[in-house]
Amino acid sequence: MKLGAIKAAVAALVLAASPAFAQDRLLNVSYDISRELFEALNPVFAEHWKAQSGRDVTIEQSHAGSSRQARSILEGLPADVVTFNQETDVNMLAKGGMVAENWREAFPNGASPWYSAPAFLVREGNPKNIQTWSDLAREDVQVVFPNPRTSGNGRYTYLAAYAFGLRENNGDQAAAQDFVRRIMGNVPVFDTGGRAATQTFVERGIADVLVTFEAETRQIAAQYADRGLVSITPPVSLFAAFPVAVVEENAEKNGTTELATEYLTWLYSPEAQRVVAEGGNRTANEEVTAEFADQFPPVELLNVDEVFGGWDKVESEHFASGGILDQVFVNQ
């Protein structure tokens, strides 16, 4: 909250100090682990914008847990666009009147230019032979993922495990809860965000497996190539959309509506989608998906709408205080 306020103040100062450039400046507020992806995307977009409009553009990036980011925007962070990893957080902005109610229809694929799924990162040679979700519930396996209470990443992991539990037990809620409770019981430390969990797993050498988005597992494995970490995509996982939206209220104020819309539309272009795929994400563009097909192992992706009946239901049944998450997380 404090950080958000500071960021808001800084961004406001920057914007106020340079009114002449306001139209060529865009603040993209995003989630924690998309930093590198947008660092790769933004220069390519700047070229595209220059060619199209003859003008230079500066895209500012702000990264933190996406719920915290959504709150910062509600409290005044002048974001022009949001690129989140959770629909719930965009919905919060829609409820606050910052984003159009029908934001999902504003861009193709439910306003999700790419997607991923929770996957595993294991130590060299996969000594515990971890392949799928049921391995995480084994007594001899320790798991690390961020706190579902403070991280969208952690919530996806929880939901993916739950969805898998339901499927394995023919929809038996009690059995699924017991399954998730066993996995939660194998977690020695709950960090507050995805990057902190990575630190715990890689730098501190805690646990046998890290659960995070597939794209992130590949990036970490590449970054720590000397450790021989292995990225494993389980055969079944949960579809994780990365919803994008124009923050209309701010964009109008900043005079960036056109630029913001173009930026998000451009994310679907083959040019941008290739960068996205190289970052380890699964892309919306079929042509690019086909190009990178051999990099992505087949995975059956369960869907939040189908398994849980939509995000609103997930919120009220699982993540509300005293909900199912609290029952399996807290009453271990």
Add this chain to the structure above:
Amino acid sequence: MSLTHAPAVRARAVLPGFRLTLGTTVLYLSIIVLIPIIALVLTGAGIGPGRLWDIITAPRTLASLRITILAAALATVINAVYGLLMAWVLVRYRFPGRRLLDALMDIPFALPTAVAGLSLTALYSANGWFGALLEPLGLQVVYTLGGIVLAMTFTSIPFVVRAVQPVLEEFDPALEDAAASLGSRGFTTFRRVIFPAIMPAWLGGVTTSFARSLGEFGAVVFIAGNLPFRTEVASLLAYIRIEEYDYEGAAAIALVLMLLALALLFVSNLIQLRAARYGAVTA
């Protein structure tokens, strides 16, 4: 009367009038400190006493408060002893590097607490410098209550040192000589002559240190493990409630922490007030 009045006239010459200075200060203090606290209390009050009680007495809240208070108490006991020793060493001895050590004492104040938390975690985790030595002994510091105590100890030790130091500096060594001439020596002199003089300042520092530890967040979240009912501190729980857009729950927990800190600061001031009143007798 004229004696006490004289400095006031001189003060007027240096700074603009009393009313303006006081007014500015009070306004400043209100905006920075008072209004945020009132807002917190009002948010807490808006919840209604029944709901407030439910939030506070929820098993998870109680567990986090118990862990927080226990860890803060342990950290405070450690700091009470070592802070006093540190102040003693800094005041009573002249040795190379003393100034450096003195300056080092302020690092926990200056350093971002998250950096402290990260560094401590790196050092004490099983593959860190200290952790690697402790692990064969079966001692695990990070992700346990011990880690929380460690982080709290780090961030609050200057309170004790900086409270005791000036009093110790002003302490007249002649009193020790007098005690010695009357046959007292060693620990007895410390216990009966020195300690009574510094005790109010020391207790004041100790209570502030306790209050600070209760609310510590940045350093703790990295080293605590954050497991509900085991290593989840109250400030983290307040943060979690905000992440859930549950402002009421966050405000209720924050309110409890604030009341605890206020009570401690009240005790601390009371101790110092008594010291000011009866100081002459004990010294």
